[in-house]
Amino acid sequence: MPAPFNTIDLTTLALKPGEGRRLDLELIPEPLELGGETYDFGSEPARGRLEVSRTASGHAMRLSLTAKLYGQCMRCLAPSEFEFEVESREIDQPGSGDEELASPYVVEDELDISAWAHDAIALAVPVTLLCRPDCAGLCPECGISLNDIEGEHRHEREPDARWAKLRELMD
Numbered sequence: 001m002p003a004p005f006n007t008i009d010l011t012t013l014a015l016k017p018g019e020g021r022r023l024d025l026e027l028i029p030e031p032l033e034l035g036g037e038t039y040d041f042g043s044e045p046a047r048g049r050l051e052v053s054r055t056a057s058g059h060a061m062r063l064s065l066t067a068k069l070y071g072q073c074m075r076c077l078a079p080s081e082f083e084f085e086v087e088s089r090e091i092d093q094p095g096s097g098d099e100e101l102a103s104p105y106v107v108e109d110e111l112d113i114s115a116w117a118h119d120a121i122a123l124a125v126p127v128t129l130l131c132r133p134d135c136a137g138l139c140p141e142c143g144i145s146l147n148d149i150e151g152e153h154r155h156e157r158e159p160d161a162r163w164a165k166l167r168e169l170m171d
């Protein structure tokens with residue numbers, strides 16, 4: 001099993017132009033703040049793969065990860081687990097003179113995998129994290145989770161006096 005690592009010196013791969021390397025990696029990304037709540041990655045490292053290819057004047061890199069995030073469902077607030085796939089590409093050609101081609105995650109040939117993974121995960125996280133796609137949410141009257149209820153959940157309501165008044169006026 002590969003040891004978790006956070007950075008890698010690209011020069012140690014000693015790739016010639018056109019050559020590539022594929023590395024299995026494990027990392028524990030930093031927790032994310034979403035909608036005022038903290039979502040973390042638990043104690044199990046996220047598993048992923050880093051592919052590095054040497055270009056004429058730099059490196060092209062691809063990171064793919066399966067990340068498991070833990071936190072509350074944004075609809076029913078139940079503690080939940082969310083799993084998703086992350087894929088990101090970077091190009092670093094420091095000698096090209098083109099800033100677009102310099103990766104912000106590579107400094108002096110050192111690739112910061114943790115920072116890259118964190119940003120890639122933040123971009124890949126769905127806007128709404130739900131415990132399940134059809135999460136029924138909470139009852140607006142009593143706050144009970146509607147996922148836990150079999151059948152219909154209803155509150156008998158007192159007839160609203162204002163409606164009665166309005167009906168009188170409309171007659």
Ligand SMILES: [Zn+2]
Nearest residue numbers: 073076131135
């Ligand atoms: Zn839910």
Ligand SMILES: [Zn+2]
Nearest residue numbers: 139141142143
């Ligand atoms: Zn209710």
